Amino acid sequence: MPLILTDEQSMLKEAAEGFLSENAPITHLRQLRDDRDADGVSRNLWRAFGEMGLAGVIIPEAYGGSGLGAVEAGIVAEAIGRNLTPSPFLSTGLLAVRALIDGGSEAQQTDWLPRFAAGEAIAAVAIAEGPKHRPDRIATRAERAGNGWKLNGSKALVVDGHIADVLIVAARTDDGVGLFLVDPGVAGLLVERTIMVDAHNAARVDLKDVSVDADALLGAADGSVLDRVLRLGEGAVAAEMSGAAQAAFDRTLTYLRDRTQFGKAIGEFQALQHRAAHLYSEIEITQAVILKALQALDAGSDDAALLLAVAKARAGKSGELAVQEAVQMHGGVGMTDEFHVGLYMKRMRVAQELFGDAGYHTERVARAGGY
Amino acid sequence: MSDLDIFRAETRAWLEANCPPEVRGPAKSEDDAIWGGRKAVFATPGHKLWLDRMGARGWTAPEWPAEYGGGGLSREEAKVLASELRRINAQPALLSFGVWMLGPALLAFGTEEQKRKHLPEIVRGEVRWCQGYSEPGAGSDLAGLQTKAEDRGDHWIVNGQKIWTSYADKADWIFCLVRTDPEAPKHLGISFVLFDMATPGVTTRPITLISGKSPFCETFFDDVRVEKENLVGTLNRGWDVAKYLLAHERTMIGAMGEVGAGRPLSAVARDSIGADDQGRLDAPVLRARIAEMEADAIAFRASLERVGDQVKAGQAHPAVASMLKYYGSELNKRRHELLMAAGGVDALEWEGARSHHGQAARDWLRTKANSIEGGTSEIQLNILAKHILRLPGA
Known part of the structure; x- marks a missing residue:
C-alpha cells in the first residue's frame, strides 16, 4: 500500500482540520481553562463531533459510525493535536470503542456505541497506575465474587474519568489482565478530577471492593483486549503529538520570518536556519513511520507492534524537540502565557506519558530485536 | 489472487530459479560488489551470471521503461521485487552511478538518441x-x-x-x-x-x-x-540537469546505509559483548544507544518509502532529497560509530591474521564522507531552510 493518504483520507483530513480550526482552535482550550469550566471539555463540541461523523470514525456503521480504521483515527487525532482541542475523542471514540468492539457483548455494544457515535455519551479507560506507563505491572485486582467480580486498586491519568458515563478498568485476574465495564456511580468507587499541566483533564480513580456482574468483563482476561486498546492508543497519541509538533513548528517558522533583530529577520541567521531544518527532518521522518504503523495496524501486519513502538518513541522525541525549539526561538514571548507555544509544550509533556514515553518504547524496540 | 499477488508468486519463482547461491547472504567483502563496466571484475562466476540475468530482465533498473532496457515495473511491483530480493538475502545485481544518477537525468533531459544509446548499456551493466x-x-x-x-x-x-x-x-x-x-x-x-x-x-x-x-x-x-x-x-x-541529478544522488547516498546493510548492529553487538542473565546486551548504555539508532533507522526507511510514493504521486517537494541525504548520512555515521563501539578491540585491528583486512574500521572511516559527498550536511540544511521552510535570506 502506498505510504500516502488516499483521496478519501485526504478529504477526511481536510474536513477534520476545517471543523476543528473553526469550532475548537486553541482559544477554545484557553476559554475552558480560564473559565474554570466544570467539565474541562465542551459537551456541545462533543455532540458536534458526532454530527460531523468524527466521534464514530472507527465505530461500525451498524452502530451509527463510519466503520473506518486506525489511519483515519490518526487523521482526526492529528487535527486535534494541531488545535490542542480537548475532547473525549481519544478516551471514548477510540479506546472505549476498541475495548467494546473487541470484548463487548452485543447488548453492551448496542447500549453504548450509538451514543458514542452521536457524541452523547463519554467513556474513560483506566489503565495507568504508577508514575510511569507499565501495563505489565498492573496491580489493580479483580477477584471472583459470587456470580461477578470484586475490584480493588487505584488508577491514575484516567483521561476524561471525571465526566465519564461509563468506566472501563484494567485489572489483574488469576488468568491475566482483563478490562471491566464499571458504572461510575457504583459503591466503593471514588473519582477525583485532576486538572493536568496542559489544562486537559484526567482523574484518579480508587476502587474499594467494587462489585460488578460477570458480564462486566470484556472478552477474555488474558490481556488480549488490553493489548489492542494499547496499540490503538499508541498510534493515536503519536498522531496527535505529530499534529502538535507540526503546529508548534509552523508557528515558529512564522515567527522566524516576522521577528526582526539587528535590522533583519531572525530567520536569516544560519544558526537558527540549521536548527529549523534539522527539526523539519525529524518531524517528517516521524510522520512517515506513524502512517506506516497505522497502516500496519489496519492490515493486521506482524510488524505493527514494532512500528507503533517506533512511532510513539519518535513522536516523543521529535515532539519534545519541536516544542523546546518553539519556546527557545520565540525568546521571551515564548515564556508568556499569552503566546500559544507554551500550551503546545505542556500538551506534549502529557502526551509523552500517555501510553508510554520515548524511553519505554525504545526499550520495546530493543526487546523486539531480542537484545 | 490480485495482479500483485500473481506478480509476487512469479517473481519468487524466477528468483528461486535464477539467483545463484554465491550472491545470497550478506556480502563477504566489498569485492562482492558488482559494478559492471568494460573492466568489470567479478568475485565469482555466480556474480557475473546474476548481473547478466537481472540485466537482461531489466531488473537492475526495475522502474525504467522497458523500451530503454528497464524492467517497466510499476512502483508497487518494484516494491514487491525489492521485498522478494530481501527475502532471499540477494546481494544487489548492480551498483551503478548510471542507474542511480545519470539514468534519471537522461530520462528527463536526454535526446531520444542519447536514451537509446546509453540507457540499455547502463541496465545491462556494460558501461560504468x-x-x-x-x-x-x-x-x-x-x-x-x-x-x-x-x-x-x-x-x-x-x-x-x-x-x-x-x-x-x-x-x-x-x-x-x-x-x-x-x-x-x-x-x-x-x-x-x-x-x-x-x-x-x-x-x-x-x-x-x-x-x-x-x-x-x-x-x-x-x-x-x-x-x-x-x-x-x-x-x-546544465545547472538544471545538475540539480535534478543531485536530487537522485542525494537520495541514493541517504539510502546507502539502509540498502545492502550487513548484519544488524544489535546482532554484531551481541556476538561481541554477550548478554546478561535476562538476555539483554551486557552493556546497558550501548544497548540503549543501539535501540535508539534502530528505531530511527526503521523510521527513516519508512520515510524513504514515503518520499518514493510521494514522488510517484507527484506530491513530493523536489528539495526533500536534501532531507533524505542529511538524515540518512548522519544516521549511517551513527551506525558505524556504534559498530566500532560494539566491536571494541576487534574492530581496531587494521592488519593481522584475524583482522578481516580492517574492514570494520575502514567502513567506519568511509562513512565520514557520507555527510560531505554529494553536498555536505550543512549545504543540505541550507537547501531545506531556503526551498522548503522558505526562511528569509537563505
Missing part, C-alpha cells in the same frame, strides 16, 4: 559511469566550477580538473559539468556533457583516504575532444 562535478576550487560552491569547454564548431575542447571523482580510474564514461560561457553569471554558463574516459587527454590519479582506500580520484582534462551530440539538455543550462 563516473561523475565529474567537484573541482579543487568548487566544493560546496559547486556552481563556481572552472573546467572550460571551448566551442570548436562541431565539438568542444575541454580543459580543467575535477576532484573527488568516485571510481574515475575504473569508469568507462563520465558525465561532467563544464563552463561553456565564462561571461555569464555562474549558474548560467554551465553545460552538462558526456564523454568516454578513454578519450585522449583524460588522466586520473587515485587519492588515498583515511580508510586507506582510494575510491576517489583527481581527474585531469587536457584538450579533451567532446562531440556536440553529447550535450545533455540545453547549452548553458
Whole structure:
C-alpha cells in the first residue's frame, strides 16, 4: 500500500482540520481553562463531533459510525493535536470503542456505541497506575465474587474519568489482565478530577471492593483486549503529538520570518536556519513511520507492534524537540502565557506519558530485536 | 489472487530459479560488489551470471521503461521485487552511478538518441559511469566550477580538473559539468556533457583516504575532444540537469546505509559483548544507544518509502532529497560509530591474521564522507531552510 493518504483520507483530513480550526482552535482550550469550566471539555463540541461523523470514525456503521480504521483515527487525532482541542475523542471514540468492539457483548455494544457515535455519551479507560506507563505491572485486582467480580486498586491519568458515563478498568485476574465495564456511580468507587499541566483533564480513580456482574468483563482476561486498546492508543497519541509538533513548528517558522533583530529577520541567521531544518527532518521522518504503523495496524501486519513502538518513541522525541525549539526561538514571548507555544509544550509533556514515553518504547524496540 | 499477488508468486519463482547461491547472504567483502563496466571484475562466476540475468530482465533498473532496457515495473511491483530480493538475502545485481544518477537525468533531459544509446548499456551493466562535478576550487560552491569547454564548431575542447571523482580510474564514461560561457553569471554558463574516459587527454590519479582506500580520484582534462551530440539538455543550462541529478544522488547516498546493510548492529553487538542473565546486551548504555539508532533507522526507511510514493504521486517537494541525504548520512555515521563501539578491540585491528583486512574500521572511516559527498550536511540544511521552510535570506 502506498505510504500516502488516499483521496478519501485526504478529504477526511481536510474536513477534520476545517471543523476543528473553526469550532475548537486553541482559544477554545484557553476559554475552558480560564473559565474554570466544570467539565474541562465542551459537551456541545462533543455532540458536534458526532454530527460531523468524527466521534464514530472507527465505530461500525451498524452502530451509527463510519466503520473506518486506525489511519483515519490518526487523521482526526492529528487535527486535534494541531488545535490542542480537548475532547473525549481519544478516551471514548477510540479506546472505549476498541475495548467494546473487541470484548463487548452485543447488548453492551448496542447500549453504548450509538451514543458514542452521536457524541452523547463519554467513556474513560483506566489503565495507568504508577508514575510511569507499565501495563505489565498492573496491580489493580479483580477477584471472583459470587456470580461477578470484586475490584480493588487505584488508577491514575484516567483521561476524561471525571465526566465519564461509563468506566472501563484494567485489572489483574488469576488468568491475566482483563478490562471491566464499571458504572461510575457504583459503591466503593471514588473519582477525583485532576486538572493536568496542559489544562486537559484526567482523574484518579480508587476502587474499594467494587462489585460488578460477570458480564462486566470484556472478552477474555488474558490481556488480549488490553493489548489492542494499547496499540490503538499508541498510534493515536503519536498522531496527535505529530499534529502538535507540526503546529508548534509552523508557528515558529512564522515567527522566524516576522521577528526582526539587528535590522533583519531572525530567520536569516544560519544558526537558527540549521536548527529549523534539522527539526523539519525529524518531524517528517516521524510522520512517515506513524502512517506506516497505522497502516500496519489496519492490515493486521506482524510488524505493527514494532512500528507503533517506533512511532510513539519518535513522536516523543521529535515532539519534545519541536516544542523546546518553539519556546527557545520565540525568546521571551515564548515564556508568556499569552503566546500559544507554551500550551503546545505542556500538551506534549502529557502526551509523552500517555501510553508510554520515548524511553519505554525504545526499550520495546530493543526487546523486539531480542537484545 | 490480485495482479500483485500473481506478480509476487512469479517473481519468487524466477528468483528461486535464477539467483545463484554465491550472491545470497550478506556480502563477504566489498569485492562482492558488482559494478559492471568494460573492466568489470567479478568475485565469482555466480556474480557475473546474476548481473547478466537481472540485466537482461531489466531488473537492475526495475522502474525504467522497458523500451530503454528497464524492467517497466510499476512502483508497487518494484516494491514487491525489492521485498522478494530481501527475502532471499540477494546481494544487489548492480551498483551503478548510471542507474542511480545519470539514468534519471537522461530520462528527463536526454535526446531520444542519447536514451537509446546509453540507457540499455547502463541496465545491462556494460558501461560504468563516473561523475565529474567537484573541482579543487568548487566544493560546496559547486556552481563556481572552472573546467572550460571551448566551442570548436562541431565539438568542444575541454580543459580543467575535477576532484573527488568516485571510481574515475575504473569508469568507462563520465558525465561532467563544464563552463561553456565564462561571461555569464555562474549558474548560467554551465553545460552538462558526456564523454568516454578513454578519450585522449583524460588522466586520473587515485587519492588515498583515511580508510586507506582510494575510491576517489583527481581527474585531469587536457584538450579533451567532446562531440556536440553529447550535450545533455540545453547549452548553458546544465545547472538544471545538475540539480535534478543531485536530487537522485542525494537520495541514493541517504539510502546507502539502509540498502545492502550487513548484519544488524544489535546482532554484531551481541556476538561481541554477550548478554546478561535476562538476555539483554551486557552493556546497558550501548544497548540503549543501539535501540535508539534502530528505531530511527526503521523510521527513516519508512520515510524513504514515503518520499518514493510521494514522488510517484507527484506530491513530493523536489528539495526533500536534501532531507533524505542529511538524515540518512548522519544516521549511517551513527551506525558505524556504534559498530566500532560494539566491536571494541576487534574492530581496531587494521592488519593481522584475524583482522578481516580492517574492514570494520575502514567502513567506519568511509562513512565520514557520507555527510560531505554529494553536498555536505550543512549545504543540505541550507537547501531545506531556503526551498522548503522558505526562511528569509537563505
